[in-house]
Amino acid sequence: xxxxxxxxxxxSLAIANKHEMLADQELARAxxxxxxxxxxxxxxxxxxxxYVEGEKEIGYENEIDxxxxxxxxxxxxxxxxxxxxxxxxxxxxxCPQGETSxxxxxxxxxxxxxxxxFTNLCEFHRQKCMEVDLMEVHVDYYGECAEMGSCSAxxxxxxxxxxxxxxxxxxxxxxxxxxxHGGLSQKEKETLQQEWSQSTHAxxxxxxxxxxxxxxxxxxxxxxxxLRAPIVLFExxxxxxxxxxxxxxxxxxxxxxxxxxxxxxxxxVPY
Numbered sequence: 001x002x003x004x005x006x007x008x009x010x011x012s013l014a015i016a017n018k019h020e021m022l023a024d025q026e027l028a029r030a031x032x033x034x035x036x037x038x039x040x041x042x043x044x045x046x047x048x049x050x051y052v053e054g055e056k057e058i059g060y061e062n063e064i065d066x067x068x069x070x071x072x073x074x075x076x077x078x079x080x081x082x083x084x085x086x087x088x089x090x091x092x093x094x095c096p097q098g099e100t101s102x103x104x105x106x107x108x109x110x111x112x113x114x115x116x117x118f119t120n121l122c123e124f125h126r127q128k129c130m131e132v133d134l135m136e137v138h139v140d141y142y143g144e145c146a147e148m149g150s151c152s153a154x155x156x157x158x159x160x161x162x163x164x165x166x167x168x169x170x171x172x173x174x175x176x177x178x179x180x181h182g183g184l185s186q187k188e189k190e191t192l193q194q195e196w197s198q199s200t201h202a203x204x205x206x207x208x209x210x211x212x213x214x215x216x217x218x219x220x221x222x223x224x225x226x227l228r229a230p231i232v233l234f235e236x237x238x239x240x241x242x243x244x245x246x247x248x249x250x251x252x253x254x255x256x257x258x259x260x261x262x263x264x265x266x267x268x269v270p271y
Contacts, residue, residue: 245260
């Protein structure tokens with residue numbers, strides 16, 4: 001089964017209930033982490049007849065004989081064999097395209113930090129894998145590039161509360177889900193046993209899910225994609241809010257800075 005299910009219905013979201021809808025969408029986005037998205041052989045890398053790459057053509061009757069059977073690659077990459085028949089991940093030769101795919105992740109366009117629209121997340125990472133000029137380009141948000149709305153001073157002032165409420169609702173939504181369906185890992189369940197406030201639990205559950213590459217208690221621009229990209233189109237205060245979080249202007253948001261931004265005291269930050 002596909003590991004990652006994405007349901008992005010931004011166009012249909014009403015302002016009045018946008019955060020309730022965000023919570024409903026958390027399951028679909030729970031395992032999105034830029035540069036960590038993977039696809040199994042059946043989902044993307046192979047077809048049932050075997051894998052073809054250039055002059056190499058290999059067919060296997062079962063997965064035991066298949067060198068790529070247990071190989072997982074980032075989105076936009078696929079498993080190929082070198083001259084010694086050892087598997088490695090290389091730039092994908094193609095990606096599922098738009099409406100021809102059954103998976104929402106392939107039907108959703110993405111806008112990059114250079115204001116360029118790509119067909120889907122896979123196609124962006126495939127191109128990024130092949131083109132050196134795209135190395136420093138990231139996904140800005142999900143959806144076709146569009147003019148951003150304005151962020152008023154009042155909206156920005158209320159933003160921490162809105163985001164914290166989203167985290168709380170998102171955590172409640174997936175709390176009893178199986179891990180394989182986007183629910184909590186065993187480590188996350190153990191963390192929730194800590195005697196923290198509801199806000200602290202929700203805020204640092206989300207922080208830990210973003211803090212993956214590397215897991216160092218700092219969030220860089222790429223790691224923040226999982227937070228920024230799904231909501232920036234209808235939450236125009238997202239960018240200025242995150243920029244304000246980086247108090248020391250080192251292009252990273254530390255756990256302490258993240259907590260302070262969301263109105264936690266330093267004593268409430270668990271790291």
